[in-house]
Amino acid sequence: MIAPKHILGTFDDALASLRNNVLLMSSLTERSLDRAITGLLQRDDELCAIAIADDEEIDQLEKQVDKDGIDLLLRFQPVASDLRRVVSAMKLSSNLERMADQATNIARRARKLNQHPALPEAELIRPMHAHAMAMFKDAIDAYVRADVDLARSIVPRDDGLDELNRATGRRLIERMAEDPEQLRGYLNLIFVSRCLERVGDHATNMAEDAVYAAAAEDIRHQHSASAAK
Amino acid sequence: MVSVVEMPEKTSQITASGPEVRRGLIEIKQLDFAYGDHQVLHDVTLSIAPRAVTAFIGPSGCGKTTLLRCLNRMNDLIDGARITRGSVEIEGIDINAPGVDVVDLRRRVGMVFQKSNPFPKSIYDNVAYGLRIAGITKRTLIDEAVERSLRSAALWDEVKDRLHVSGYGISGGQQQRLCIARALAVEPEIILMDEPCSALDPIATAKVEELIRQLKQQYTIVIVTHNMQQAGRCSDHTAFFYLGRLIEFDGTAKIFSNPRQRQTEEYITGRFG
Numbered sequence: 001m002i003a004p005k006h007i008l009g010t011f012d013d014a015l016a017s018l019r020n021n022v023l024l025m026s027s028l029t030e031r032s033l034d035r036a037i038t039g040l041l042q043r044d045d046e047l048c049a050i051a052i053a054d055d056e057e058i059d060q061l062e063k064q065v066d067k068d069g070i071d072l073l074l075r076f077q078p079v080a081s082d083l084r085r086v087v088s089a090m091k092l093s094s095n096l097e098r099m100a101d102q103a104t105n106i107a108r109r110a111r112k113l114n115q116h117p118a119l120p121e122a123e124l125i126r127p128m129h130a131h132a133m134a135m136f137k138d139a140i141d142a143y144v145r146a147d148v149d150l151a152r153s154i155v156p157r158d159d160g161l162d163e164l165n166r167a168t169g170r171r172l173i174e175r176m177a178e179d180p181e182q183l184r185g186y187l188n189l190i191f192v193s194r195c196l197e198r199v200g201d202h203a204t205n206m207a208e209d210a211v212y213a214a215a216a217e218d219i220r221h222q223h224s225a226s227a228a229k
Numbered sequence: 230m231v232s233v234v235e236m237p238e239k240t241s242q243i244t245a246s247g248p249e250v251r252r253g254l255i256e257i258k259q260l261d262f263a264y265g266d267h268q269v270l271h272d273v274t275l276s277i278a279p280r281a282v283t284a285f286i287g288p289s290g291c292g293k294t295t296l297l298r299c300l301n302r303m304n305d306l307i308d309g310a311r312i313t314r315g316s317v318e319i320e321g322i323d324i325n326a327p328g329v330d331v332v333d334l335r336r337r338v339g340m341v342f343q344k345s346n347p348f349p350k351s352i353y354d355n356v357a358y359g360l361r362i363a364g365i366t367k368r369t370l371i372d373e374a375v376e377r378s379l380r381s382a383a384l385w386d387e388v389k390d391r392l393h394v395s396g397y398g399i400s401g402g403q404q405q406r407l408c409i410a411r412a413l414a415v416e417p418e419i420i421l422m423d424e425p426c427s428a429l430d431p432i433a434t435a436k437v438e439e440l441i442r443q444l445k446q447q448y449t450i451v452i453v454t455h456n457m458q459q460a461g462r463c464s465d466h467t468a469f470f471y472l473g474r475l476i477e478f479d480g481t482a483k484i485f486s487n488p489r490q491r492q493t494e495e496y497i498t499g500r501f502g
Contacts, residue, residue, distance in 0.1 A: 003495075003498075003500065004495060004500045005500065006498065006499045006500050007499050007500065007501065008499060011499065076499075077458055078498070079457070079461070079485045079486070079497050079498060080485060080486060080487060080488060080494050080497055080498055081487075081494060081498065082498045083486070084486075216486060216487035
């Protein structure tokens with residue numbers, strides 16, 4: 001159900017602007033991650049350079065979302081669902097900025113890899129990228145559509161990405177022993193794998209924030225606690 | 230029909246003010262109230278916890294002040310105003326039953342109004358007024374009660390050297406705290422506050438809010454306010470009224486973070502058209 005408008009139109013405008021900036025950050029972050037991975041897999045330094053350069057815009061958007069969020073808290077003193085909207089937007093923005101940093105890290109490693117002969121093991125990154133991006137897109141979808149079920153379903157999917165990261169790491173360490181001349185390249189791929197694993201962590205955080213925004217429920221640290229039992 | 234209003238969830242505030250509240254100090258049961266033919270309260274059932282602050286919120290005309298005034302029978306003073314069904318019980322006694330002494334009821338249930346209304350008397354005499362009405366004449370007893378009440382109202386330090394100047398000769402915020410001191414002098418159990426800060430500046434408001442926080446350790450406080458930030462800051466429980474009906478009653482944190490009812494959400498977020 002769509003909530004009725006506020007009596008204060010400026011309140012609705014401010015909330016809409018905050019949300020639009022978060023969604024813009026999300027689009028830019030998704031694009032940067034795709035460019036960084038494509039730059040790696042297709043050995044395209046140009047794409048890597050663009051991914052690194054775009055980080056500045058995302059950093060500025062993060063600051064803008066924080067500024068607008070604080071301004072909203074100050075001017076309108078939101079409560080209930082409005083307060084959750086503002087808080088979750090600010091938290092999402094922080095996670096998006098960190099995701100974009102991972103895109104920059106991947107792009108930097110890709111440029112180093114591109115200076116040496118191609119490693120077939122770079123293909124190990126492809127399924128991890130697909131898994132992390134699916135989590136990321138679903139987290140944003142869950143936030144936009146206030147879909148609590150979808151958001152909840154994302155949290156356990158992080159285990160799959162963690163497992164892919166571990167398997168990739170094991171395989172790359174094996175290859176280091178077999179092919180020590182390319183040791184630096186395999187290390188760079190391990191680093192990229194780790195970056196994607198972190199993207200999954202941020203997507204999980206965003207899914208948890210989506211649940212909080214839509215249902216006022218804090219589901220953080222429940223999955224890890226139950227998994228540990 | 231009995232309206233289904235859920236009791237407040239156990240909150241930290243409730244726990245802090247005592248063990249589980251099995252029975253409220255004030256029990257409002259299926260209350261209907263009318264001014265002449267115009268019914269303004271419909272089937273209100275509400276349990277008010279002792280030694281806690283309960284806030285009534287809602288748009289103008291929702292019946293919150295009328296309900297507050299039912300708690301010490303202030304509406305008796307209005308022609309044609311009457312309870313048409315239900316009851317208000319304090320400690321299990323129906324306050325509208327025949328034989329209930331209204332003067333004694335109002336001593337037990339004090340009231341502070343929107344606009345401070347000191348009597349045209351000295352600060353001392355304002356506070357002493359209720360005691361004298363109650364027949365207390367011994368000077369030392371009255372002196373003690375005046376000092377104790379002014380201290381409880383956080384006003385003593387500001388007026389102790391001018392107790393015999395007029396109650397009108399102090400600031401609006403001080404006048405409101407003087408009225409609270411006057412209410413406290415007769416040692417009530419319950420204090421009703423009808424928008425006590427609506428005429429005060431932010432500093433005076435903060436002083437009254439801090440006073441409310443201190444008073445709830447000894448008194449049961451019910452406050453009507455249009456200021457939702459104030460309800461959020463001061464109260465342990467909040468009741469939201471609309472068109473004479475109790476829509477939702479719960480812990481204040483719950484009401485302002487995740488209310489159950491759509492109407493409450495729309496009101497507190499400013500979406501009420």
